[in-house]
Amino acid sequence: MADETLRWIETEMARLQEAGLLTTIRTIESPMDARVIIDGRELLNFCANNYLGLANHPRLRRAAKDAIDRYGIGPGAVRTIAGTMSLHVALEERLAAFKRAEACITFQSGFMANLATIPALVGRGDVIFSDELNHASIIDACRLSRAEVVRYAHCDVDDLRRKVEQVPASGRRLIVTDGVFSMDGDIAPLPAICEIAEAHGAILMVDDAHGEGVLGEGGRGIVDHFGLHGRVQVEVGTLSKAFGVVGGLVAGSRLVVEWLRQRGRPFLFSSAMTVPDVAACLEAVQVLEESTELVDRLWENARFFKAEMQRLGFDIGHSQTPIVPVMLGEAPLAQHFSRRLFEEGLFATAISYPTVPMGKARIRVMNSAAHSRADLEEALAIFARVGRELGVIGG
Ligand code: PMP
Numbered sequence: 001m002a003d004e005t006l007r008w009i010e011t012e013m014a015r016l017q018e019a020g021l022l023t024t025i026r027t028i029e030s031p032m033d034a035r036v037i038i039d040g041r042e043l044l045n046f047c048a049n050n051y052l053g054l055a056n057h058p059r060l061r062r063a064a065k066d067a068i069d070r071y072g073i074g075p076g077a078v079r080t081i082a083g084t085m086s087l088h089v090a091l092e093e094r095l096a097a098f099k100r101a102e103a104c105i106t107f108q109s110g111f112m113a114n115l116a117t118i119p120a121l122v123g124r125g126d127v128i129f130s131d132e133l134n135h136a137s138i139i140d141a142c143r144l145s146r147a148e149v150v151r152y153a154h155c156d157v158d159d160l161r162r163k164v165e166q167v168p169a170s171g172r173r174l175i176v177t178d179g180v181f182s183m184d185g186d187i188a189p190l191p192a193i194c195e196i197a198e199a200h201g202a203i204l205m206v207d208d209a210h211g212e213g214v215l216g217e218g219g220r221g222i223v224d225h226f227g228l229h230g231r232v233q234v235e236v237g238t239l240s241k242a243f244g245v246v247g248g249l250v251a252g253s254r255l256v257v258e259w260l261r262q263r264g265r266p267f268l269f270s271s272a273m274t275v276p277d278v279a280a281c282l283e284a285v286q287v288l289e290e291s292t293e294l295v296d297r298l299w300e301n302a303r304f305f306k307a308e309m310q311r312l313g314f315d316i317g318h319s320q321t322p323i324v325p326v327m328l329g330e331a332p333l334a335q336h337f338s339r340r341l342f343e344e345g346l347f348a349t350a351i352s353y354p355t356v357p358m359g360k361a362r363i364r365v366m367n368s369a370a371h372s373r374a375d376l377e378e379a380l381a382i383f384a385r386v387g388r389e390l391g392v393i394g395g
Contacts, residue, residue, distance in 0.1 A: 020332035021352055031056035034370040036347060044379050046348040046365045051214050051322060052294040053370030054244025059287060060280040067279030075272040080261075087278045092249075094285045099220055099237075100229050101251035105260050106281075108273055110209045110238030111137040113248030116264030117234060118176065119145040121203055126172040129164055129202070131155065131188065134178050138207055147174070154181075157192040164200045173202035179222035180210035183356050183364065185319025187215070190226050198231070205234035213242020214321060219288050219295045223251075239277075243284045247273045297369040298322055301376060305367055308380050313393035322367035326383070327360070328392065334361035340386045346379055 002010050016022040030037035032055040036045045054060055067087065076082035088106060096104035107113040118141035122128055126147040130138060133154045142149045150167060153159040155177075164173070175197050177188040190206060197204040208221045216224030219242060223232050234256060239247035250260055261267060273281075287294070302322035309316050315327040328334040331352035338350035341363070352361035371379075387393040 020330075020335050026347065034368060034372070034375050038347065041345075043342070043345050043347040044371075044375055044382075046346060046367075046371075046379055048368070049210070049241035049366060050244055050368050050370060051242040051298050051366070052219070052244065052288075053368055054213075054242065054284050054287065054294075056370075057244060057284075057287065060244060060283045063283035064276035064280045067275050071275045071279075073275055075274065077271055078267070078269060079272050080268055084272070085275070085278075087275060087282070088272055091278050091282050091285075094282060095249055096251060098285050098289060099235065099251040100224060101235065101253075103254045103257035104249055104251045105257045105264070105267065106239070106273060106278075107248040107250070107264070107266055108270060109246060110207070110236065110240060110248035112266040112270065113236045113238070113250055114138050114141040114207060115144060116260055116266040117205065117236060117250055118142055118147075118174070119265065120260055120263040121145075121205070121234070122147040122172050122174045125170070126174065127167050129160060129173065129175045131177045131181075133181050133183075134176065135182060135207060135209070138176055138178070142176070155186065155189055157189055157196065160193065161196050164196055164202065169200070173200065174205060175202045176205045176207070178210075179206045179208035180215070180321050180323070182210050182323065183351065183362075184317055184325055185210075185321040185323030187211075187222070187225075187320045190222060190228060190232070194226075194228055194231050203233050204231070205236065206232055207236045209236070209238040209241060210321065210323065212237040212239075213284075213288065213295065214298065218292045239273075239281045239284075243281055245277050245280045245284065247277055247281060294369040298367060301369065301371050302367040304373075305365070305376050305380070308376075309365075309383065312380070312384050312387065313395070314383070314387060317362075324365040324367065326363040326365060328362055329359060331361040333390070333392075334363060337386060337390055337392070338363055340390065341382060344382045344386060346382045 026038050028036045032048050032050055035042050092104045114137040122145050124146045128142050128147045128149045130151055132151045150163050152163050180187055211222040213219035215222050223235050235251045237249045239245050317325040334350035341348050348363045348365050351364050
């Protein structure tokens, strides 16, 4: 029982439960891979952002273990106080080269990278133009900055242009967008956004969390995908998804990166990534630079899975990437669907409000290079069975 001061939390939780919006968190008893063990049962895993199967890759495991033997575990303190380990410097240099950027800085997560970057670039008296569907970490970073925030309609360059033209040009301007939108899998029209930024002297920032390791040559990300090198001032990325580890990064000019070392608050006031994280990320870059095999397999799997889901009659939105939103509408149906998939041996979470708008609940399926063709076929058979049973598809 909560004491009186916290009774309101019980009320709120009951409300969430009633609306089918209470999230249950499954406990995974195995490595994060194409199949996972939950409650002692093996299930197909279709909800991790483990795009390339690197989360349990033997080379990354080895690299992390070797680095622990050489460098221990923790970074000691924040880098500006305790010094920076050579491993972190090496990772930033390798990432900059991989991303074909001048420089790179790493953070503890992608969320932290956004929290560090936006308030370092704009403040009171400045204006941020932000896509209405941008990730929560961008929304929070915008609030932290104290700049005025102007939201533009999702991926709507005409709305963005109109709004940029309307706002008086005093102070700095920042245009910020997700590269790949994580709930729908669509890609921001970055070349057109870049032209608007250049025409109006705005800083352009893209959060490429779901494009890192997925888009561009060998997974170099959205800037590479569109050939916009040198024209996007800030490219945020994450090491927590395709890279299979945890961490965040900003790639850009030396000037921007050095500024973030001086003024990025999560860099200045929070400890760096751990040794095994950094070593595993270094190995991930190496794996990606050696071959495009994993990226190619991811796309091949995604193309096959999406085509088959459409053939079965599912509404899978307009994804342009390996993210597959299986649109179901109301949250209780999505929860029920996810529960039935689970019983049939497939782990794919229902996503509902506030992560997506009300009435747009879905199962978000994440494809991965770790899945074999047999995994995909088994998953499709389960989706077909549950879809028919719940009247989501015909037949
Ligand atoms: N930005 C976007 C667009 C994301 O989807 C996510 C992850 N959900 C993040 C940032 C945060 O990344 P991380 O998990 O590394 O904190």
